[in-house]
Amino acid sequence: MPAPLDCFAVLTISYNYFATNFPITITTNNPCHLWLRWSVTVPQKHINPIIVRGAPIGTYIDQCFVAFHDIEQSEPGDRWTHTFYSPAWPACQRRWFYFHGTVGGIVSPSASPIFTKHRPWTTTHYSDINTGATTCDATITNSPCWLLWPDFITSTGTGSYPTAATLSIMLYAHTTPDRWRGLRRSIMTFDLTDIPGTHKVLAAAFYLKLASKRDTHGDKPHIAVFAATPGAMNNIVPADLTNIGATPLTNQIGYDAFGAGPHNEFLFSIPGLAALKPGRLNAIAIRESKFDATGISPPWVSSKQMYFITYSVDAPSSTYRPYLKVAHAPLGV
Amino acid sequence: MAILKALPSLAIISGYKGTLDFYYTMGIPVCRSWPRSPGSDRAVAVKEQWPVFTAAARLWPLLSEEVQDAYNAMASGSTLSGRDMASKMYINASKILPY
Numbered sequence: 001m002p003a004p005l006d007c008f009a010v011l012t013i014s015y016n017y018f019a020t021n022f023p024i025t026i027t028t029n030n031p032c033h034l035w036l037r038w039s040v041t042v043p044q045k046h047i048n049p050i051i052v053r054g055a056p057i058g059t060y061i062d063q064c065f066v067a068f069h070d071i072e073q074s075e076p077g078d079r080w081t082h083t084f085y086s087p088a089w090p091a092c093q094r095r096w097f098y099f100h101g102t103v104g105g106i107v108s109p110s111a112s113p114i115f116t117k118h119r120p121w122t123t124t125h126y127s128d129i130n131t132g133a134t135t136c137d138a139t140i141t142n143s144p145c146w147l148l149w150p151d152f153i154t155s156t157g158t159g160s161y162p163t164a165a166t167l168s169i170m171l172y173a174h175t176t177p178d179r180w181r182g183l184r185r186s187i188m189t190f191d192l193t194d195i196p197g198t199h200k201v202l203a204a205a206f207y208l209k210l211a212s213k214r215d216t217h218g219d220k221p222h223i224a225v226f227a228a229t230p231g232a233m234n235n236i237v238p239a240d241l242t243n244i245g246a247t248p249l250t251n252q253i254g255y256d257a258f259g260a261g262p263h264n265e266f267l268f269s270i271p272g273l274a275a276l277k278p279g280r281l282n283a284i285a286i287r288e289s290k291f292d293a294t295g296i297s298p299p300w301v302s303s304k305q306m307y308f309i310t311y312s313v314d315a316p317s318s319t320y321r322p323y324l325k326v327a328h329a330p331l332g333v
Numbered sequence: 334m335a336i337l338k339a340l341p342s343l344a345i346i347s348g349y350k351g352t353l354d355f356y357y358t359m360g361i362p363v364c365r366s367w368p369r370s371p372g373s374d375r376a377v378a379v380k381e382q383w384p385v386f387t388a389a390a391r392l393w394p395l396l397s398e399e400v401q402d403a404y405n406a407m408a409s410g411s412t413l414s415g416r417d418m419a420s421k422m423y424i425n426a427s428k429i430l431p432y
Contacts, residue, residue: 007385009423012397029395047411054357058412063429098430111426113403113418 008032010112017203017327021087031078034101039068120329127313135189138162138236143182149297152180157241170307197279203327207263224248228285389420
């Protein structure tokens with residue numbers, strides 16, 4: 001009989017849909033070194049009776065698992081967290097797999113249950129440049145204005161910039177006490193008609209590259225992705241300033257964490273995924289999420305300014321463009 | 334344990350419930366005293382097994398929903414629950430899956 005530390009159990013399992021090699025990460029209750037054993041052959045289950053004193057009292061299971069391959073975890077030694085890379089896992093292939101391994105170099109008697117996963121398709125979407133094509137992106141602004149905070153965040157737009165090289169969000173205080181003079185939000189539309197309408201979105205992420213940012217009085221603004229319902233998908237106009245939701249669809253990224261290196265990643269939450277509709281044109285927006293979306297006024301200070309400026313689809317370098325990644329699969333697969 | 338020529342009638346067997354236990358072993362009818370739990374007065378080898386059973390029994394609430402679902406799927410169609418399957422796989426999975 002093994003000691004508890006000779007055994008392991010898989011506690012959690014997660015998938016990175018957006019990496020090219022579809023990594024699987026698990027956590028275990030004890031440090032151990034594991035292998036992922038996978039097969040494309042459906043495991044056959046054999047249910048056998050348990051006979052005690054001549055009487056059947058229940059059933060036990062033999063599980064056939066054939067034509068399998070092993071992938072060793074990427075981390076050396078015994079760990080609590082284990083990552084497995086499957087570079088040869090084609091999209092839309094279903095695999096069955098379980099984990100087995102060693103503890104302290106000795107084969108553990110434990111194994112995980114059999115998991116099954118269908119690797120979804122992953123598609124990347126960009127808005128069209130400028131306006132008039134199928135999709136676009138643009139910043140919408142109400143500036144200059146002279147409004148108290150409640151009127152400021154519900155105000156209508158006075159300008160939009162669908163051909164600008166940047167997208168921005170901004171809150172800008174007036175020199176008059178309690179008055180605000182500049183508001184910016186941005187809308188991006190994407191063509192998801194190449195995803196069949198019968199598919200389900202399993203995961204999605206929006207990527208945005210920072211150009212510059214400012215926080216004059218240490219308010220630490222946040223940025224997040226929201227739903228949007230612009231009047232037209234191929235041209236964003238001032239009236240769309242108020243066609244933006246107030247509930248974040250993704251994680252919020254704080255001022256300090258929103259970096260200038262690679263694109264910043266916004267991962268859609270499970271409820272947020274419902275805002276993305278395969279087979280259609282879709283719109284999302286970026287908005288300041290700590291003050292603007294919540295309606296909570298930051299302390300007024302004359303000429304206070306907080307903003308994030310990011311690159312738009314019209315950026316001079318195509319590698320700076322924002323994009324939307326979607327992992328999807330047919331319903332029921 | 335006593336070897337019998339044949340098991341008595343069900344009425345007699347029922348009458349001794351709690352006193353005598355009648356059954357077949359290897360096809361031979363036998364009778365023994367009614368089994369009783371020895372409580373904590375167990376052999377050292379038996380006591381050594383307790384920690385792993387305790388650890389296995391405490392695992393279930395720690396598992397994520399997806400992991401629990403995988404155990405439930407494996408146990409479906411048998412008389413085991415997903416939780417039973419998790420305990421078995423933790424203590425010794427070699428009788429269930431290839432090693």
